[in-house]
Amino acid sequence: MxxxxxxxxxxxxxxxxxxxxxxxxxxxxxxxxxxxxxxxxxxxxxxxxxxxxxxxxxxxxxxxxxxxxxxxxxxxxxQLGEMRDTLFELFERIKNELTSQISESEPLIDVLIKDKTTSQRTRLLVLCRDTLLNKFEEHGRSKMYLKSVGEGAVKEPLDLELIRKRTPASILELQAWLQMCVANATMFHQSGSQEWRDARASQGELDETIGFVRSVLE
Structure with a gap:
């Protein structure tokens, strides 16, 4: 240069x-x-x-x-004409060298951008997960989901502690995990029992929590 x-x-x-x-x-x-x-x-x-x-x-x-x-x-x-030609040749050479360097760097830049974007998205989803769980746990009935219910009787046992260790791919997936906790409890406990009524009531609390978190994100 x-x-x-x-x-x-x-x-x-x-x-x-x-x-x-x-x-x-x-x-x-x-x-x-x-x-x-x-x-x-x-x-x-x-x-x-x-x-x-x-x-x-x-x-x-x-x-x-x-x-x-x-x-x-x-x-x-x-000869000024020769100098001008040399100037153009230098310009073309440097331009080609820089173009080549940029082309070689583009894949690395793409990886860095992708990693950065992925990292930011992951941090945001983890923040949403923790916020939603903390808000849901403010309700007393959430204690029934601290441990999985119906192990061996339900298809996919799930509890709040297990969810807290996972990183959701989206808010919808996080919502689906929590919904599964409620569904497992509702199906496992005998219809009409106190546990069954608590599980049914916690559905409203879960909906309220999800609505609150979504309103904050928007």
Whole structure:
């Protein structure tokens, strides 16, 4: 990137001066005041180009075609058209290199974005899970769900402690788990018993809790 900035600045000065000579001090000043250079320095932490840096770049670009006398750089057998072509070639090369680097980095960036998004979603779902469980446990009847009921008699025993250890894939899945607790208790206990009536009553408490959490999320 330094090469293209030096060459672009040098080309502009030579065109303005209409000569094959340019002041090294002015060249350095123009380079380090270049808009692109000013953007690169804060991003990369790299210092501005020194006189030595500029001379080394010019030697690479114009081997054995320059001399320095009393602060003046003189270019021999220099064709501005060739310099312009070199500038375009440098631009294309750097553009292709950057494009290639970006293409190689895109899969890694996609993974990072996906991981970050997944992590944020997971944290949100865990927060919703804990909030919903804490709110539901404020109701006295929720104590009947601290331990699974009907083990061996219901298809999928489930309790609040087990739910607290799980990370739901969605709010709907979390709601389904809690609903299963109520359904298991309702089916397991004898119809008309106190436990059965408590399970039926807790359905309303669960609906109220879910409604509250959804209203907060919205």
């Amino acid at each position: 330094d090469e293209i900035i030096v060459l672009q600045t040098l080309y502009s000065l030579l065109v303005q001066n209409k000569t094959n000579r340019v002041s090294l001090v002015r060249l350095q000043t123009e380079i380090n005041e270049n808009a692109l250079m000013n953007r690169l320095v804060p991003c990369t932490g790299k210092q501005v180009l020194s006189v030595h840096d500029i001379l080394e770049i010019i030697k690479r670009l114009f081997p054995k075609k320059t001399s320095l006398t009393e602060g003046q750089l003189t270019f021999y057998n220099l």
